[in-house]
Amino acid sequence: MKLQLSDEDAAFREEMHTFFTTQIPQDVRDTVAARRELSKEQIVASVQAMNAAGIAVPNWPVEWGGKDWTPLQRHIWHEEMQLANVPPPLPFNASMVGPVIAAFGSQELKERFLPKTANLDIWWSQGFSEPDAGSDLASLRTTAVRDGDDYLVNGQKTWTTLGQYGDWIFTLVRTDPSVKKQAGISFLLIDMSSPGVTVRPIELIDGGHEVNEVWFENVRVPAENLVGEENKGWDYAKFLLGNERVGVAPVGSTKRTLSQAKEFARTAGPGGTSLLEDPLVAAQIADLENEILALELTALRVVANSADGKPHPASSVLKLRGTELQQAVTELFVDLAGPLALASGAGDGSDVPDLARVATPNYLNFRKASIYGGSNEVQRQIIAGTILGLRG
Amino acid sequence: MDFQLDSEQEALRDAVRGLLAKAYDTSETRRAVTKQEPGWGDKTWQQLAEMGVLGLPFAEEDGGMGAGPAEVAIVAEEIGRVIAPEPFVEAVVLAGGLVAAAGTPEQRGEILGALAEGTLVPAFAHTEPASRYELAATGVTASGSGDAWTLNGVKEPVLGGARADLLIVSAVIDGGTGLFLVKPDADGLTRTGYPTFDGGRAAHVGFANTPATPLGEPGADQSDVIAATVARAQIAYGHESLGAMETALRTTTEYLKTRKQFGVPLMTFQALTFRAADMYVSLELARSTVTWATLVLLDGGDATEAASRAKLQVSKAGRHIGQEAIQLHGGIGMTAEYSVGHYTSRLTAIDHALGDGRHHLNRLVSTLGDHTVVDPLP
Numbered sequence: 001m002k003l004q005l006s007d008e009d010a011a012f013r014e015e016m017h018t019f020f021t022t023q024i025p026q027d028v029r030d031t032v033a034a035r036r037e038l039s040k041e042q043i044v045a046s047v048q049a050m051n052a053a054g055i056a057v058p059n060w061p062v063e064w065g066g067k068d069w070t071p072l073q074r075h076i077w078h079e080e081m082q083l084a085n086v087p088p089p090l091p092f093n094a095s096m097v098g099p100v101i102a103a104f105g106s107q108e109l110k111e112r113f114l115p116k117t118a119n120l121d122i123w124w125s126q127g128f129s130e131p132d133a134g135s136d137l138a139s140l141r142t143t144a145v146r147d148g149d150d151y152l153v154n155g156q157k158t159w160t161t162l163g164q165y166g167d168w169i170f171t172l173v174r175t176d177p178s179v180k181k182q183a184g185i186s187f188l189l190i191d192m193s194s195p196g197v198t199v200r201p202i203e204l205i206d207g208g209h210e211v212n213e214v215w216f217e218n219v220r221v222p223a224e225n226l227v228g229e230e231n232k233g234w235d236y237a238k239f240l241l242g243n244e245r246v247g248v249a250p251v252g253s254t255k256r257t258l259s260q261a262k263e264f265a266r267t268a269g270p271g272g273t274s275l276l277e278d279p280l281v282a283a284q285i286a287d288l289e290n291e292i293l294a295l296e297l298t299a300l301r302v303v304a305n306s307a308d309g310k311p312h313p314a315s316s317v318l319k320l321r322g323t324e325l326q327q328a329v330t331e332l333f334v335d336l337a338g339p340l341a342l343a344s345g346a347g348d349g350s351d352v353p354d355l356a357r358v359a360t361p362n363y364l365n366f367r368k369a370s371i372y373g374g375s376n377e378v379q380r381q382i383i384a385g386t387i388l389g390l391r392g
Numbered sequence: 393m394d395f396q397l398d399s400e401q402e403a404l405r406d407a408v409r410g411l412l413a414k415a416y417d418t419s420e421t422r423r424a425v426t427k428q429e430p431g432w433g434d435k436t437w438q439q440l441a442e443m444g445v446l447g448l449p450f451a452e453e454d455g456g457m458g459a460g461p462a463e464v465a466i467v468a469e470e471i472g473r474v475i476a477p478e479p480f481v482e483a484v485v486l487a488g489g490l491v492a493a494a495g496t497p498e499q500r501g502e503i504l505g506a507l508a509e510g511t512l513v514p515a516f517a518h519t520e521p522a523s524r525y526e527l528a529a530t531g532v533t534a535s536g537s538g539d540a541w542t543l544n545g546v547k548e549p550v551l552g553g554a555r556a557d558l559l560i561v562s563a564v565i566d567g568g569t570g571l572f573l574v575k576p577d578a579d580g581l582t583r584t585g586y587p588t589f590d591g592g593r594a595a596h597v598g599f600a601n602t603p604a605t606p607l608g609e610p611g612a613d614q615s616d617v618i619a620a621t622v623a624r625a626q627i628a629y630g631h632e633s634l635g636a637m638e639t640a641l642r643t644t645t646e647y648l649k650t651r652k653q654f655g656v657p658l659m660t661f662q663a664l665t666f667r668a669a670d671m672y673v674s675l676e677l678a679r680s681t682v683t684w685a686t687l688v689l690l691d692g693g694d695a696t697e698a699a700s701r702a703k704l705q706v707s708k709a710g711r712h713i714g715q716e717a718i719q720l721h722g723g724i725g726m727t728a729e730y731s732v733g734h735y736t737s738r739l740t741a742i743d744h745a746l747g748d749g750r751h752h753l754n755r756l757v758s759t760l761g762d763h764t765v766v767d768p769l770p
């Protein structure tokens with residue numbers, strides 16, 4: 001047992017810190033700090049700066065741009081990025097489709113897609129969920145029927161995050177309706193500019209547009225866009241979802257947001273006094289700091305012990321608790337803003353600080369965190385079933 | 393002891409419920425209304441006026457109906473049930489309540505009569521960018537004497553401040569906080585309106601040597617009036633929240649019955665039904681506390697402590713029920729097209745108007761040494 005980082009890891013941390021605080025466009029970091037939405041261009045610029053330095057996709061195989069980092073180093077990379085207000089590389093590219101293509105795709109698919117995916121020259125969308133297939137993903141109905149050299153795809157996907165920017169979408173489609181539902185699913189890559197693809201916006205309760213419906217009407221998809229084997233898509237999806245869960249506990253950004261909230265509180269009291277002198281506020285912040293510490297230590301325990309690179313079963317703990325704490329901090333911000341939280345729509349000339357204005361839209365928006373990526377109920381089920389052996 | 397409505401009160405409830413059910417038959421209708429200025433329905437407001445709802449708590453000689461806190465509670469709850477955007481609590485209970493409590497007989501007759509008829513919608517301009525939930529004004533100052541005063545400073549956010557036909561403004565005077573009437577066309581008045589996250593409207597209101605008329609006795613400290621009226625509005629907000637929480641819970645239980653995943657309705661999963669049961673527990677405890685606060689008002693006592701207790705309970709219940717309502721719906725709960733998110737938004741807005749749970753808990757903490765047990769009965 002040992003608490004300190006090795007000299008090598010400490011130097012690594014320093015290197016990451018320097019990179020993220022000097023090499024990522026300042027406007028990107030300012031936008032994250034202001035808790036505002038990033039534009040597509042900003043996200044692309046940020047990823048490309050990382051990719052130029054060779055650290056955009058460290059979790060990939062080395063031959064496709066990955067790094068032979070230890071899980072601890074990967075963790076440090078992720079934490080330092082968030083602490084520096086740098087958005088993590090687009091998860092659809094970096095943690096989802098990239099690793100799947102690298103692990104299961106043909107050589108041709110790898111060469112065609114991986115470099116562009118790492119550099120965000122292709123913006124990927126995730127087309128898994130459907131109106132009747134949410135938590136029960138395997139009941140999806142979008143079909144792909146083989147027709148000569150193509151698949152003919154029909155159906156509807158929903159909740160497609162940032163699909164309005166998407167160049168390509170990776171989908172789960174039903175290729176064999178006659179077998180058990182998990183067995184007839186394939187993993188297909190679809191060019192979103194193909195005829196028959198329609199993207200329609202869904203407005204969320206914070207007023208923003210980040211999710212979409214995607215419709216497929218007789219869309220022709222070349223058969224070579226199939227990843228791996230036909231009807232094996234469920235296995236690849238499980239592999240992908242396991243990866244999705246690992247990076248999802250945003251410890252660094254929650255830590256940073258909480259410290260930002262603390263700073264905000266210093267002058268948010270009546271007449272510009274400090275709310276930190278309010279024992280209830282102080283107690284809640286101290287409690288949250290402690291909870292986040294426990295989460296971070298758990299994340300460290302997980303990475304320190306997962307040398308074989310497989311997701312640790314406790315990654316569900318990270319997703320569950322990580323999203324709860326992320327939500328608790330967005331809620332705290334609304335409370336700190338107090339009556340000013342109502343001024344969400346204020347424009348120029350308002351006397352309300354910017355952080356108070358974005359507080360409630362952020363709070364409402366982050367209710368999503370416990371729903372997507374395997375809802376918190378699903379995580380509890382994994383903990384109860386897989387870890388505790390409680391299967392009813 | 394009686395927590396039940398009498399037959400007249402039930403008739404009022406049914407009438408308001410009927411009207412609002414028609415006006416806001418779906419959450420789409422509400423959205424269409426809140427998207428356009430002024431953010432609520434002029435026609436619905438007029439119908440509420442015709443029903444006598446807008447003059448409900450005011451004396452008959454002031455043009456009102458002479459009803460009491462129980463009737464206000466009934467209306468507020470119906471407003472909450474469909475989260476009608478009409479500013480009943482803001483304009484009638486709060487702004488109108490201040491006029492009723494502090495105004496001269498002429499002011500009362502003129503303002504409350506027009507409010508009751510639906511022709512004048514007042515707003516209370518009180519919150520300042522740095523005042524938090526304080527009841528004293530600090531940033532807007534008043535100077536003058538007799539009927540001629542001027543105001544300087546900024547109020548923000550002022551709910552309904554851009555559309556208001558009359559602003560009731562709290563301002564610093566010698567020896568306390570005074571209340572003033574400001575007309576929309578007053579010199580040196582600027583109003584910049586904007587939407588709020590719950591579909592409402594707020595405004596930045598600036599005063600630069602703006603002429604104002606004292607509400608009631610010139611130069612009088614109105615701190616007690618403000619405290620008592622704000623308490624009434626806090627309790628009314630409690631009822632509005634009860635209505636909203638009840639709908640959010642009902643919508644959620646309906647969804648658990650109909651939404652199918654894994655080939656079965658969600659209500660097959662006990663983990664979810666138990667959470668709906670917990671939401672119900674929160675709702676009932678809030679209902680008891682809020683109703684009790686209205687009974688304290690009816691009793692004519694000092695309701696500020698009861699209001700704080702109600703607001704604290706509602707703050708906790710509103711967060712619990714609002715957050716769970718979204719979660720148990722999954723993705724659909726996050727969308728602007730579906731209703732539960734709007735209920736959660738409205739509950740969040742009410743929570744942070746006139747003091748959130750933590751603010752009221754702090755107030756209760758400061759009186760902890762004054763009693764050995766809390767006794768709800770007088």
Ligand SMILES: Cc1cc2nc3c(=O)[nH]c(=O)nc-3n(C[C@H](O)[C@H](O)[C@H](O)COP(=O)(O)OP(=O)(O)OC[C@H]3O[C@@H](n4cnc5c(N)ncnc54)[C@H](O)[C@@H]3O)c2cc1C
Pocket residue numbers: 125126127128129131133134135136158159160161162211368371372373374375376377378381651653654658661663664719720721722723724726
């Ligand atoms: C903002 C946002 C972005 C998203 N982005 C994407 C995307 O880019 N691509 C994509 O494919 N999908 C995306 N999703 C979809 C997301 O993965 C689903 O919303 C999620 O899987 C839940 O499915 P559902 O919404 O259909 O809810 P449902 O499955 O209907 O669940 C409703 C509620 O019931 C619970 N529940 C369901 N089954 C059980 C059970 N057996 N036991 C206990 N509780 C249960 C759920 O946890 C939830 O609380 C996104 C969702 C949101 C909200």
